[in-house]
Amino acid sequence: MSGMKTLPLSLVLSALAAWLPGPAKAAAPAPAGQPAAPSGSLKTFEADGRASLKELYRGMDLLASGKAWTVETVFVDQGLPVKVLRSKRKGPAVWVIAGIHGEEPAPPNAVLQSRARLNALAVNGIPIVVFPLCNPVGYSKNWRYPDAARASEKNPGHSVGDSDHLLLGKDGKPRVPKATSPQADALTRKVLSLAKEYPPVISIDLHEDDELDKGYLYSQGPKGRADLAAKAVVARIRELGFPVMASGKTRFDEEVIDGVISDVSDGSVDELMASTRTFVNGGAVKGPSARSALVVETSSKGRPLSERVRVHSEVIVLIPELFRLAYQ
Numbered sequence: 001m002s003g004m005k006t007l008p009l010s011l012v013l014s015a016l017a018a019w020l021p022g023p024a025k026a027a028a029p030a031p032a033g034q035p036a037a038p039s040g041s042l043k044t045f046e047a048d049g050r051a052s053l054k055e056l057y058r059g060m061d062l063l064a065s066g067k068a069w070t071v072e073t074v075f076v077d078q079g080l081p082v083k084v085l086r087s088k089r090k091g092p093a094v095w096v097i098a099g100i101h102g103e104e105p106a107p108p109n110a111v112l113q114s115r116a117r118l119n120a121l122a123v124n125g126i127p128i129v130v131f132p133l134c135n136p137v138g139y140s141k142n143w144r145y146p147d148a149a150r151a152s153e154k155n156p157g158h159s160v161g162d163s164d165h166l167l168l169g170k171d172g173k174p175r176v177p178k179a180t181s182p183q184a185d186a187l188t189r190k191v192l193s194l195a196k197e198y199p200p201v202i203s204i205d206l207h208e209d210d211e212l213d214k215g216y217l218y219s220q221g222p223k224g225r226a227d228l229a230a231k232a233v234v235a236r237i238r239e240l241g242f243p244v245m246a247s248g249k250t251r252f253d254e255e256v257i258d259g260v261i262s263d264v265s266d267g268s269v270d271e272l273m274a275s276t277r278t279f280v281n282g283g284a285v286k287g288p289s290a291r292s293a294l295v296v297e298t299s300s301k302g303r304p305l306s307e308r309v310r311v312h313s314e315v316i317v318l319i320p321e322l323f324r325l326a327y328q
């Protein structure tokens with residue numbers, strides 16, 4: 001974690017002090033002459049009232065048009081770009097990941113609606129990396145994966161966040177010889193390359209689950225269940241009236257204690273974010289070593305999308321505090 005010491009705490013705190021809660025400035029409109037946002041080649045699933053792909057891409061363009069941002073296309077999947085936005089200021093950073101699973105619309109919609117707050121973070125000097133929609137094909141069809149509506153025995157599907165090809169097994173070799181899909185290959189490659197310039201202090205991967213009665217949070221970083229940022233997110237979700245599992249087991253047989261699961265090796269991009277060693281170009285290298293790697297899993301069962309978007313938006317509101325807690 002020595003890399004984390006490069007940004008003095010005083011600088012972090014002064015950046016946080018510049019953060020003003022309340023309505024933030026709207027992102028600047030796209031400059032005239034900018035190419036129109038791609039509307040995508042697929043019609044967006046609309047039964048649940050989610051924003052269309054066109055609206056999501058328009059939101060990304062608006063955010064990227066602010067002076068504090070750089071935007072890049074990570075991968076183009078069936079004509080739909082996967083984009084990553086990052087602050088021009090580099091350094092130990094906040095990472096926000098949304099839309100890994102296409103049947104979970106609340107997180108990408110929350111990112112869309114939180115544009116002004118995200119912009120304010122970058123404007124106020126906090127290095128930040130945002131993946132607003134990691135799986136546009138899945139989102140457009142309400143499919144979990146680009147290649148499968150849901151995991152089944154016949155067709156397990158491939159997550160765009162699959163990272164086992166970069167994570168080390170017990171034998172010191174990668175757990176699988178190659179990425180499970182071109183989407184996962186591109187996404188995880190981009191994560192590792194950006195992590196060099198934007199080492200993650202905290203990464204927040206937003207998910208929801210319609211099979212859950214109560215939500216929970218994965219804490220993949222070195223502090224595990226003791227992670228204060230994890231506790232703060234759980235507390236906020238509870239305050240908002242969303243149920244959080246106090247203790248027990250998930251349907252994946254993971255132990256929840258006071259809303260938090262830790263010590264999970266699931267080959268996810270979140271495990272990759274927290275990993276202190278990864279396998280790249282035939283050898284083990286350091287990083288990305290996030291101090292805090294959170295996966296928010298809210299219950300979407302029986303709740304309108306607007307409420308679900310609100311709870312994820314409120315997690316984004318917490319970012320300055322989470323960034324501070326992750327340094328502790």
Ligand SMILES: [Zn+2]
Nearest residue numbers: 101104207208
């Ligand atoms: Zn999910």
